[in-house]
Amino acid sequence: MTTVSWVEVNDDDGFGVDNLPYGVFSRPGELPRVGVAIGAHVLDLAGLSAAGLVDDRRWFAAGSLNGFMIAGRAAWQANRARLIELLTDERHRASVEPHLIPLTDVELLRPIEVADFVDFYSSLDHATNAGRIFRPQGEPLSPNWKHLPVAYHGRSGTIYPSGTPIVRPCGQRRASRDQEPSYGPSLKLDFEAEVGFVAGVPSAAGSRVPTAGFADHVFGFVLVNDWSARDIQFWESQPLGPFLGKSFATSISPWVVPLAALEAARVPQPVQDPAPLPYLQVDEPWGLDLALEILINGQVVARPSFASMYWTPPQQLAHATVNGAPLRTGDLFASGTVSGPERDQRGCLLELTWNGAEHLELPDGSKRLFLEDGDTVTLRATAPGTGGGRIGFGDLSGTVLPANP
Structure with missing residues (x-):
């Protein structure tokens, strides 16, 4: 109605x-x-x-x-x-x-004061593509990937509202295995199209939030662009996870869509094989039918679907708190890059250009391997509404500025 x-x-x-x-x-x-x-x-x-x-x-x-x-x-x-x-x-x-x-x-x-920031790695297609790029002779997925929602802790102090310019970061990078690392501006600046949820009601230290308790703690959803300096990221992430290649900037959309607005968007999540451990099992549909759109300089380059995400938001929250870490008001949890099986459904340039091996041609004929100074990245998303229309999230945009000398 x-x-x-x-x-x-x-x-x-x-x-x-x-x-x-x-x-x-x-x-x-x-x-x-x-x-x-x-x-x-x-x-x-x-x-x-x-x-x-x-x-x-x-x-x-x-x-x-x-x-x-x-x-x-x-x-x-x-x-x-x-x-x-x-x-x-x-x-x-x-x-x-x-x-x-x-x-x-x-x-x-910026709609919230961010407490902690956690970024997951929940798309099977994205994780598989990344594994094929960096481990072409091995298994694309790590042994733990289908058993738990892999994630890293980000930096809450560099989460910016839509429209905030993004200064190209500098850091260490190594061009090839045969060279010594050098310092300078990132040459592989990337975006990551993601969806995040925001915690409202905290939890006590030493307790955990079960999957069934998701709606009692989570206020709503936002769009997230986790900007990534791939060359800095890949050199530093040996053996630990992302640090400076991610922490320079993350953008969030200006509107927080409440859970109640997304009831009509809830769909069955993908089949999980093997079955997750009991604390990660979900008894109701928690896939979300969100249609994403990624634009570079106003031109659409990809349209991923969030419904295909392997790990769902309630599972992410349950895993993030299973060790007793307390949930705080303003905690932001991002999905990780949203990607699909087709090339035009890939949610970052790492996948769209296969780490710079294939040019991405924009509709105006220009080409990209990674982002150039002056590029504006815009993320959009819609979902079915209870009244038959579409639910919007508003635009999430950022323009790349040259590195500071």
């Missing part, structure tokens, strides 16, 4: 009343505050609260979503129900309309 808002909504925007993603925005001369996207507007929740139209325990006149996220699932559900009521009942129009601000009049900020 379609829910119709009195706010004019363009179906192509993905910001109908079935979505209502949360973000943080500001206007010139004003402090940041929390809002939700509806059509071509942001609905000012701090303004609604001051007018007595929504409950607010100091949640919305804030520079991040963390205060609201820690309030928990009951508060999230109640606020969502109230917003749907306000935006669909014509009787509320006169009191709500003054709090609608055109998106063109605001600056969208």
Whole structure:
């Protein structure tokens, strides 16, 4: 059944009343505050609260979503129900309309204060391709890959909002096995198209979050671009995992799509063989039918599907906490590169160019092996909504700037 808002909504925007993603925005001369996207507007929740139209325990006149996220699932559900009521009942129009601000009049900020950042490696196609590139004579997957969601801890201090320029990083790299390492700007700068989820309700140290407890702790989903300096990464990752090749920048989208908006997007996850250990087993569908789109300088280069991810978000969260590590409000967990079996479904240039062995030709005829200075990478994603339309995540963009001397 379609829910119709009195706010004019363009179906192509993905910001109908079935979505209502949360973000943080500001206007010139004003402090940041929390809002939700509806059509071509942001609905000012701090303004609604001051007018007595929504409950607010100091949640919305804030520079991040963390205060609201820690309030928990009951508060999230109640606020969502109230917003749907306000935006669909014509009787509320006169009191709500003054709090609608055109998106063109605001600056969208990073929506959360990030506590910890974990990046997984959950796409079977991506992991297989990476294994074939770097271990052409061996098994593409490591022995543990189908038994647990492989991940690394990233750096929360370099997670930036959409639109933040990305300065090309410098570091050690080695061109071939026969050469000594050299220092300089990365020559293999890459993007990684990912989907992340954000924790709201924390967990106690020494406890764990079961797969069935996912919805009690997780507030919503964002798009993630985990920028990667492949030459720095591959030289330093011997024998430990990623460090400087990843920690210079990770971008997230400005809107956090709540779990409730993605109910219609839930699909059965791929069959897992061998069967995972009991703490990783999931009793309900937790694949997500998200259609991703990757653009370089406004030109589409790939369209991966998130539904094919081997490890699901509840499994990722269960594994991240199984050792008793506490969950904190603002923890960000990214999926790892989203890739599919076809070339036009690969989610990074490492795969699209086979580590620089094959040029990627853009629609305008230009070619890339890796990113060049001035390139703008944009990620988009949509999902089916409960009303039959599409749920949007908003654009996630970043432009590459030259390395600092």
